[in-house]
Structures are given as structure tokens and as C-alpha cells.
Amino acid sequence: MASKVLLDPTAESTPAERQRITRPESLDGLTVGLLDISKPRGNVFLDRIAEHLERRGATVRRYRKPTFAKPAPVDLRHEIADQCHVVIEALAD
């Protein structure tokens, strides 16, 4: 949608992507997003991670990129940022 692309009014001296927030001290009570980048068997790895996280009191939400060959679509990134405190991206082969 055209109205969702804005022209940068700044000197463009900083990256357009927003900077990372600081890492949390603990995962207690936080929502953790697990992003499957769509490489084979990434889901197996993430299933195990999810088990561990849930045992530690975190709420886990699962996401999946359409293809590992491209960056996550901006809508997916927004969804994760909206719904999670922390995200773990999984690479497996």
C-alpha cells in the first residue's frame, strides 16, 4: 500500500531499522516469540526450545518466515514486536 511507505526526513545517518532494546534479566512472565526461518528441521529445534522456555515460566508464541532466503516481511516483524517481549530466531539445517 503506497501510504505505508514514507520518505525519510532525516540526514539518513542512522540505520532506518529501530535499534535493539536491552536484554531482559530473566524470562519470568515474559512472552517469547520463536521465529522459524523455514529451514528444514528448524521446527524440531524450536519445539525443544519451547518446552524449556515454558518450563521456566515464559509464554511462547510461534512464528514462521515464508522463506529463509529473504528477510522476514515487515508485517511479520511488526506482529512479533507487538505480541512478544523477546524473540528467538532459529537456524537449522
Added chain:
Amino acid sequence: MAAPPLPEGLVAVVKRDCETCRTVAPVLAELAEVTSLTIYSQDDPAFPEGLEVTDDRDLSVSWHHDIETVPTLIRVGANGEEARTVGWSLQQWRALAGIDQLAENLSLPEQRPGCGSMSVDPDLVDTLRARHSGSLLRSRHLDLAEAEDEFEYMHRMGWSDGLPLVPPTAERVLAMLEGTSRPPDEVVAIVPPDLVQATVEKIAISAVMAGCLPEHLPWVITAVEAVCNDEFNMHGLLATTMPVGPVIVCSGPGTSRIGMNPGVNALGQGNRASLSIGRALQLLVRNLGGGRPGGVDRATHGNPGKLSFCFAEHPGPFGSLASSRSDIDESTDAITVFAGEGPRCIVDQLSRTPESLAGTLAENLRSMHHHKLALAFDAILVLGPEHVRVFTEGGWDRTRIVAELEARLQLPYAEIVRGAGGIAEGIPDGLGLESLPKFSPGGLMLAHAGGGAGLFSMLIAGWVNGDSGSRPVTRAVQY
């Protein structure tokens, strides 16, 4: 994007939703029989029926070849377009096609005006300009998520002065650029504090965000040029702890053309042109220059005018501020930028002689910033129309008013020296002076604005003047 070339021969641009195009459909059929004809249809590639038609529903051919009316018939030679005619005229079509018997057996009117081309439809034109001229823009494109609110995004990015901004889309920025003849990549100024090149495009982005219309853009560009130099010293003005910002005083016939208001509430809210022009300048300093409160902007208090402070003068009776400071005459659109704080009111409802009113104004001017400080600060005195009337009825012109005020603003040294009156602030001791003028030569400026009722004037006090601070700058508006 380069214009798609037109094929040699005859070219017709039509749309089904046009009575005249439907009328000439049989003529096009006749032309297709006897000559090389290419038909572009703007809304329906199946129209005209039975003919070979090129689909121009994306309007790229229509846009690039400046089709304003349909039908348009164009003759294209080896070196491009040779002639065109718009609407239907039997005589002109025959001449253009070089066929004397064209439409001889059709019972058509001699002529019929055409319809508007879809490529100039006001609802479509901004989108088309972005699609076909978007590559002119050099600024980084920032993709937002579908679910992301662009207004909140702009706040989060730190672009806002605290108020909502208009999202700077390519469509809006290209439409804004129509307001100037200057190319988007022209560098207008180097903007402090980060010393970044301000192209016409970056200024147009600020103007969009501030709420400007394209006709405001030349004023914004001129204001940017006027403040970004050593003389005006925008960097220092930004960095100072004093509550000052750029004040833009506008004059000339263009002020009323763009809807500025020199009358009732001239310095107040409610006027799009004034507020958005002043705001666009400040947003450029904020976003492109990187000058932000708490960063390089160290103002102790600031003032609401740092959002935007721009106003228009009434024409006459003793000339504009710009014409008094330069050789720019009053028929030329011009701005004067001044490093000033918020305005305050001077009340005098009883004076009916210029001498009495000058006394009031001088007493108030003396107290500007501190009644014991002299020479360090300039001022703009915005005379209201009723105060102007007192002066003009008394036969005083601009020069006389300033001279009479200056005569009343010789401050006795004994009264303003440090410690005098039990007040530590003041002029250093031991200078051996009789008196000091409150204002340096040219430091007291007059402007003329306000509603017709109210015996008031407004004082806009300045920041540190001269080489160590800021000098006012006057420029003609560059279109």
C-alpha cells in the same frame, strides 16, 4: 521512468467513458483501414470494438505524452510527434491525417469538444506522478507494516515537534515539489547543527509533514536559505539557553495569494500558510539538521513560537520591514528572518498624539529583557493598525518613528550601571559614559500587522545581536 515512445503513424488516445470518443469510433475504424493507426484506450481495451487497441489503463502513455483531453489524435513521424488535435473536429482530423475525404460517409457533427483525460483526473494525478516520476526522489524509503499506524510511527521515530505530522509519502512529496521550479536535488543550504545538505526534496518532505500546500514551498525554501548562514547563525540560535527561535516576517502580494492573514489574530492560531511555513523550517532543523531540545537546543524555557512563528505584514502605509532593510520593493514577495522570542503586548488606548504613543512604546522597549541592559538585543515592534493610525495622522513616517523612539531610549549610564538601584545586573562600571542607547543602529525594526480594532502593539524581543549572535536577514522569495 523514460517516456514510452509513440509508434510512427497516427496515434489516438481514447476512453469508452467519453461521448465524443464513442462518436469518433467509426472514424477510427476508417483510419485503421487506410493508414497506420495505434489506439490507446484509457479505461477499456475492448473499446472501440472490432479494432486493435493498446491497453493504457495504467495511463503511462497518457501521462508521459501529456494527454489532457480525449480523444487526442497525434501524428508521429520518424523524429517523434509532429502535430496533435484534441476533441473532434472534422476539419482538423482531416488535416492531421492528410485525408480530405475522411468521414465523408458518416453523419457526424462538424466538431465536438472532448472529455478530460484520466491522466489529469485530480483523484489520480498524485498517484500517477509518484508512479512515473518517483525515481526523481532520492530520500530513503521507509516501509511500514500494514498494521502499523503511521502517525504513531512518526512520533516514535522522533520526527515530531509534539504535534501530529502529515505522513511524507512519495505522492505528497512529489505534489509538494510542483510548488517550485527548482529541481529536487538542488542543495539549498547546509543545515545546522549537524551541517547536512538541505536539498529541495528534503525541504519538501518537511513541508509535507508540517502541513504545507505546494504554493507555500517557495517561502519555506527561502526561509531555509535565510537562516542557514553565518549572518543569521541558526546554530547559535538553536543552542542558546534563551527562549528564542526563527521569526519569519512575510510581505508582498504573494502573502494574500497563499492565504496568509495580516489582520485579526495575525500572530495567533488558525492560519494554515503561516503556521505550516514556520513549522516546516523548524522541522527541517529538527530532523535534517538534528537540532532537538535537550540535544543541541539548550533553551531554559523555550517559547510556543518555536513550534512556528511566521506572520504576514499589512501593505503600507510606510512600507514593509523587508523594503526598509533592503532594496527589495514592496511589490516583491520577501521575508525577513529574526531571532526572536514570543511576542508581548503593549497597551496604550488613550494616546492620540504620536509623541504620547512614542513615550509609551519607548518605556516598554526599555524594559525589554532587562531595563538596565543596552545595545545587546534587537527587537521587532509590530505596530497594530490603530497605533499606526495615530502615527500617520500625526504625520510620522517609519524613519521618524524610529528616530523618536531612539531619542527616548538613551539610557542614563548612572541608572544602568551594575549595582544601580540595588540591582546587580547592568552595564559594567567605569566606562565613563553619559548614556547608552537601548538599541544599536538598525536594531529597532518596525512591522505592521493585526486586526483593525485595538490600540495595541506587539514587541518581539531578540536574541544577542551582531557578530556574537544573530543578524536579521531579508531575502526575496525565490520561486
